[in-house]
Amino acid sequence: MKFAWIDVRGLAPELRAAVVDAAVHAKAHGVVSDDAALLQTLPPTVNAVLVGDGEATIKITEIGTSDELARLSTSDTGAGALVRVVDDRTLRLACDAAVALPYTVVDFADPTKIPLEIVLAAADRAPGRLVTVCADLEEAGIVVDVLERGSEGILLAPKDAGEVFALIRLLEASTPQLDLATLTVDRIEHHGLGDRVCVDTCTHFAEDEGILVGSYSTGFILCCSETHPLPYMPTRPFRVNAGALHSYVLGPDNRTNYLSELGSGSTALAVNADGKTRRVVVGRAKLESRPLLTITAHSADGIVVSLTVQDDWHVRVLGPGAKVRNVTELQLGDELLGYLPTDQRHVGYPIGEFCRES
Known part of the structure; x- marks a missing residue:
């Protein structure tokens, strides 16, 4: 201390x-x-x-x-x-x-x-x-x-x-230990072109680390960093191909940002498969137009979680036990790791108000 x-x-x-x-x-x-x-x-x-x-x-x-x-x-x-x-x-x-x-x-x-x-x-x-x-x-x-x-x-x-x-x-100041939830995949939908964000940080991610991203403020999926081998390019252990630009990303102090708000000098929360967290600094956020897909999953309590990401094999999320799952190979019933905060959000701050997201 x-x-x-x-x-x-x-x-x-x-x-x-x-x-x-x-x-x-x-x-x-x-x-x-x-x-x-x-x-x-x-x-x-x-x-x-x-x-x-x-x-x-x-x-x-x-x-x-x-x-x-x-x-x-x-x-x-x-x-x-x-x-x-x-x-x-x-x-x-x-x-x-x-x-x-x-x-x-x-x-x-x-x-x-x-x-x-x-x-x-x-x-x-x-x-x-x-x-x-x-x-x-x-x-x-x-x-x-x-x-x-x-x-x-x-x-x-x-x-x-x-x-x-x-x-x-x-x-x-410290970062919390998070109680991660197991989510079950309900639906995979393929979309046309949209804008997605790669978050390039000033840190080296471990193989079981990523960042928590979601379309709804009440549910996030653990997006994997690019520390695992790729067939046509070198690994980029500083990067998370995080999702569509509208998505929430969990940061320090229980704050969220939209992926579109991140830039050089911003902060995010690196999270591993056991829920251990650390603060990381963003070196840049890279926005590009790519085909997108949406993952819909639910928790054991029935909470619905949604995440829209680039529709490509090399984009990965993490499952229980740090199992790496390629998003284009996900099947109904597959299990993913996520986080389920109880608060709604207003300009990134947790707030106890009624809000419905769909």
């Missing part, structure tokens, strides 16, 4: 009070200060992180040499270190500290994230927790994903109380 340390050093007194209150209400992991008296006013739900002399829950000492690290690691305080990484020597010191100490705060002079990657790799199996100093929320969003695991903690000096809540929301 990622956590936030809110740095109030250097803040004006009136802003400091508001930021501390926000940190308490947002349930930040810690408040960082060089004022031990201020930290003593914190409730027990927030860690007091002291940089300097005095008593606190967590005491951070700035170090610059291996000797200082050795003294700190053998002390009885169980404290942490602040390392300012400006060159190769201090980078090695940060790596050693991250292995030896319960908390290591690292402030990188280099704007690239390569030094952070090196520290993360060095401390990959260490029990301690790495906290990275970030200049703003945008940098925090990058830092938490470096090497797919990111820094455990973010230290941020916020511009105002609102940034405290924004940071906590950023760190708490």
Whole structure:
């Protein structure tokens, strides 16, 4: 679980009070200060992180040499270190500290994230927790994903109380485990020409992954990525041939978009056959006119699900057990994997209103 340390050093007194209150209400992991008296006013739900002399829950000492690290690691305080990484020597010191100490705060002079990657790799199996100093929320969003695991903690000096809540929301963001349903194919209809969308993402899909697409907001079918061999072209493991441009696609935060709305920089939800999800970034959406077919299926509870896709053998959907099914070979009674949300949609948001789709 990622956590936030809110740095109030250097803040004006009136802003400091508001930021501390926000940190308490947002349930930040810690408040960082060089004022031990201020930290003593914190409730027990927030860690007091002291940089300097005095008593606190967590005491951070700035170090610059291996000797200082050795003294700190053998002390009885169980404290942490602040390392300012400006060159190769201090980078090695940060790596050693991250292995030896319960908390290591690292402030990188280099704007690239390569030094952070090196520290993360060095401390990959260490029990301690790495906290990275970030200049703003945008940098925090990058830092938490470096090497797919990111820094455990973010230290941020916020511009105002609102940034405290924004940071906590950023760190708490996650994608849900979905309860996928088994759907039974009722009907296959072949149509004439229409527009379909290929979703090309900035990720490599696994063989049992795809995205959830459907004509109705209450039912989606798991469309397979192009990770499986094709007879006349190489695989494209970043792509899902998703369906007709009117279709809904499920994204993060229980939001939907029409396929026609996706473009470079949009987000979607990659879903595997077990319902595990992850956020993916769209590199481009490719719309072309192709012959279409519509798959109609139903759940065990009788919920009807519809999906219109390109009428071609290489377009695939997934069945139970990650069975790959070519859409032109589907038969009545075949089983597919789908998802059945209970909400209707208004501009992509779930809403509890009456709506009938057919």
